[in-house]
Amino acid sequence: MLHxxxxxxxxxxxxxxxxxxSYDIIWSAVCFLIVLVFFWKFxxxxxxxxxxxxxxxxxxxxxxxxxxxxxxxxxxxxYTAQLADARAEAGNIREAAREDGKKxxxxxxxxxxxxxxxITASAQAQIEAERQAAVVSLRSEVGxxxxxxxxxxxxxxxxxxxxxxxxxxxxxxxxxxxxxAAPSAGKK
Amino acid sequence: MNLLVTSSTDDSGFHAPSIGEFxxxxxxxxxxxxxxxxxxxxRFLAVAVLILLFWLGTRKMKLVPGRFQxxxxxxxxxxxxxxxxxxxxxxxxxxxLPILTSIFFMVLFMNLTGxxxxxxxxxxxxxxxxxxxxxxxxxxxxxxxxxKSPGKFFKNSLFPAGVPLPVYIIVTPIELISTFIIRPVxxxxxxxxxxxxxxxxxxxxxxxxxxxxxTAGGLWSLLGVGSLAFGLVFTLFELLVAVLQAYVFxxxxxxxxxxxVAEEH
Numbered sequence: 001m002l003h004x005x006x007x008x009x010x011x012x013x014x015x016x017x018x019x020x021x022s023y024d025i026i027w028s029a030v031c032f033l034i035v036l037v038f039f040w041k042f043x044x045x046x047x048x049x050x051x052x053x054x055x056x057x058x059x060x061x062x063x064x065x066x067x068x069x070x071x072x073x074x075x076x077x078x079y080t081a082q083l084a085d086a087r088a089e090a091g092n093i094r095e096a097a098r099e100d101g102k103k104x105x106x107x108x109x110x111x112x113x114x115x116x117x118x119i120t121a122s123a124q125a126q127i128e129a130e131r132q133a134a135v136v137s138l139r140s141e142v143g144x145x146x147x148x149x150x151x152x153x154x155x156x157x158x159x160x161x162x163x164x165x166x167x168x169x170x171x172x173x174x175x176x177x178x179x180x181a182a183p184s185a186g187k188k
Numbered sequence: 189m190n191l192l193v194t195s196s197t198d199d200s201g202f203h204a205p206s207i208g209e210f211x212x213x214x215x216x217x218x219x220x221x222x223x224x225x226x227x228x229x230x231r232f233l234a235v236a237v238l239i240l241l242f243w244l245g246t247r248k249m250k251l252v253p254g255r256f257q258x259x260x261x262x263x264x265x266x267x268x269x270x271x272x273x274x275x276x277x278x279x280x281x282x283x284x285l286p287i288l289t290s291i292f293f294m295v296l297f298m299n300l301t302g303x304x305x306x307x308x309x310x311x312x313x314x315x316x317x318x319x320x321x322x323x324x325x326x327x328x329x330x331x332x333x334x335x336k337s338p339g340k341f342f343k344n345s346l347f348p349a350g351v352p353l354p355v356y357i358i359v360t361p362i363e364l365i366s367t368f369i370i371r372p373v374x375x376x377x378x379x380x381x382x383x384x385x386x387x388x389x390x391x392x393x394x395x396x397x398x399x400x401x402x403t404a405g406g407l408w409s410l411l412g413v414g415s416l417a418f419g420l421v422f423t424l425f426e427l428l429v430a431v432l433q434a435y436v437f438x439x440x441x442x443x444x445x446x447x448x449v450a451e452e453h
Binding site: 015017018019020021022023024025026027028029031032034035036038039040042043044046047049050053054057 | 207208210211217220221222223224228231232234235238239242243246247249250251261264268285286287289290293294298311314315316317319320321324377380384
């Protein structure tokens, strides 16, 4: 079979496959130049532009996502802070209300006791005044009665007012002294 | 015309694949420097399809890719990331990306024509394309080295560090040959031979199948089933080779550039 190949080869005017024909080289070079210029000036630049854009888009998206994440975290922090503030404020208000309540109750208590004291004092003063009035009117009536009685007994008009009132006063003083001595004696 | 068997017009008998397959008759401009034959047309078609696909794919690129754009991006990223940035780093990869991408996809598309029914010949199975691409790779890595620092580039290439002084008498010629002669030659020949042999293998299997089924007949047809099966398996294998050779070519170019711009070896 090899023999057949070789005889066939020698029959074909002994063309050497390693020696290039000029047209072979020329057309091969033309083919290569076309391919080279195509890839150099068109295909690869297009690819490069696309790859750059793709990288940019991916980076942009990552940056955007980071930004969104950052914003969300900031918002959450803010809300948390606000919530804590609100809670503290509510606590303060509650505390203040409790204080106020206590104060109001205390004030009410104080004013009530003052009022009560005042009422008591005025009532005592009134009682004292009435007693004083009663004492005065009693004294004058008892004096008049005693004078009338004494006048009738002695048959002599005690018209001398000065004398009469001195007698009455002495009598009453004696009475009061006796009265004072009796309850203290009785208590003992 | 039977594309698989071109060496003879006689329909009876077995047609062995021959070297003549890689030198078909001219279609246009015969005998001039601009002669166009079937293989050149296949190359034009490969380039046209390549540019059409990538033009459609990169014309209106969206940030969120559709299915087709994802596929195009995957292809371009294979060169950009797995070959360019892994070996050269971000900055240098960007500088040499047009050349690496062009080499990879031109080799890939021209390799694939070898297993497309109706074309059945890899555009890289004739010396022209492998040679031109190897020269591009060669010029590129030398340019990269000289641009970076001419002195350091030639010193690192020819006088590797850590070698006793007298040994340079042996090492320097070896380095000279390996770096400046062997590299481009192996680049070109590796690709050329892979695609040539792949094509010859496929032709052999399918021509044998044709022979067993229609010429020999009878019990020979059983052998034809076997050779057809092998032909199919090797078609799939050629698909792998097509991708692999394109990857290797671009990868080696990147490696040579990397070695040329490296501070120390």
